Amino acid sequence: MFVASRAILHLDMDAFFASVEQARRPELRGKPVIVGGERGGRGVVSACSYEAREYGVHSALPIALAERLCPHAVFLPVDMKAYLAVHRSLVTLLERYTDLVEVASIDEAYLDVTGSRRLFGPPRTIAHRIQEQVYDAHGVTCSIGIGPTKLLAKLAAGLNKPAGIGELTGADVHGRLRDLPVGEVCGIGPVTQERLAALGLTTVGMLQDVPFPLLAAAFGKGAHGLRQLALGRSFSPVRSERPLPKSVGRELTFDDDVNDGELLRATLLSLTDNAVAELRRKGLAARTVALKVRFSTFHTVGRRRTLPRPVSAVRPLYETATALFDELDVGARWVRLVGVSLSGFTHNAFQLTLDDGWREVALGEAVDRVREKYGFRALALAGGAPARRHFDHASPAQSFHPSSGGAAEVARELDAEASRDLVAELASEPAREAV
Ligand code: DCP
Ligand code: MG
Secondary structure, X not given: OXXXXXXXXXXXXXXXXXXXXXXXXXXXXXXXXXXXXXXXXXXXXXXXXXXXXXXXXXXXXXXXXXXXXOOOOEXXXXXXXXXXHHHHHHHHHHOOOOOOEEEEEOOEEEEEOHHHHHHHOOHHHHHHHHHHHHHHHHOOOEEEEEEOOHHHHHHHHHHOOOOOEEEOOHHHHHOHHHHOEHXXXXXXXXXXXXXXXXXXXOEHHHHHHOOHHHHHHHHOOHHHHHHHHHOOOOOOOOOOOXXXXXXXXXXXXXXXXXXXXXXXXXXXXXXXXXXXXXXXXXXXXXXEEEEEEEEOOOOEEEEEEEEEEEEOOHHHHHHHHHHHHHHHOOOOOOEEXXXXXXXXEEEOOOOOOOOOOHHHHHHHHHHHHHHHHHOHHHEEEHHHXXXXXXXXXXXXXXXXXXXXXXXXXXXXXXXXXXXXOEEEOHHHOOOOOOO
């Protein structure tokens, strides 16, 4: 079961190399343009404008053949330097909308905008803005697909070429998707396509319906993956190529020193919850939890623990933080500051299996969605309540110091009116995330 819903965009430039040429030489606009080599050359077509496609020209066709199909086309050599310059500028533009930009090719990128909606609006609004900005900056058009997975977003972009914006949802998997040729699905290449055709399977719908034993007989271990693709179930996350952050942490200096164990634990829960929210926004999972405690004497102690595998749910990370806290044996000593820091990151795979903590992850993402809409404080973990009361009294904008990144944001979130304190009963069932 796939519960978590992400908002993923797939952007693909239209007739990329040819469009760049048309943009810098306006006299070529509206004309068939073929990029790949001069007339009479021995090369193949790299790109061709949509006007040239009407004559049957396409990428990888020998230039000589393209010449025959469309004799009046303008033939141009490849100017990779120019296309790369546009490419780099596009990536910079896309990174304004989210940290999670995966560059898939010279003219294609995936964006995970799940965490960007609060700032930039719904995915369709983001897609319109990107299209406009790309055109304003470079005079070229792109197509953008929206979906809950990369696979569906890419299909949606392909269905809306050129210059379109389209969306495919989970519901479309058993609707519009069924009539598509299997070759349209990213991951089903020409060889697989041929083998499927030999079984009489040419459309996505056929691949959805074919009895599994038949598929397994033909494709062995690959059968499961094929069926998943046909059902739009590809949960591979958008992988940004940016280096992973070293750590994400939150710490709190109390306005008055504290020696109340319950309040300290509740503070740890709020800090962990806050740090994990940032973790999920960045699409990461963490393996290492570090705890910092500064006593009223300014003596500072720390403990860290590494989990068997990376997690992105609050509970196992909080439980580790409290275990570390117990080991420190704070007793009745007065505490000035506590901090929780997460590190040892991997990209969160969102590969949800029944025994893999999917419920925790799905709940976490549901909490993220509510917070995106109504603010961070709209939902708070049950055990964090005493700490929240404390924050409310303790001029939190000054006393709450995120130890890495997002400082302004968190200060703002904690400063918000505490009028909508709903309690998320995440604690209602025992954790399934084994640590
Ligand atoms: N390319 C190439 N040789 C190929 C395919 C593509 O050199 N066989 C280059 C030129 C294309 C660019 O990569 O402009 C992007 O490839 P796409 O497959 O996205 O094709 P286009 O952007 O040209 O057209 P479309 O509008 O179909 O995306
Ligand atoms: Mg393209």
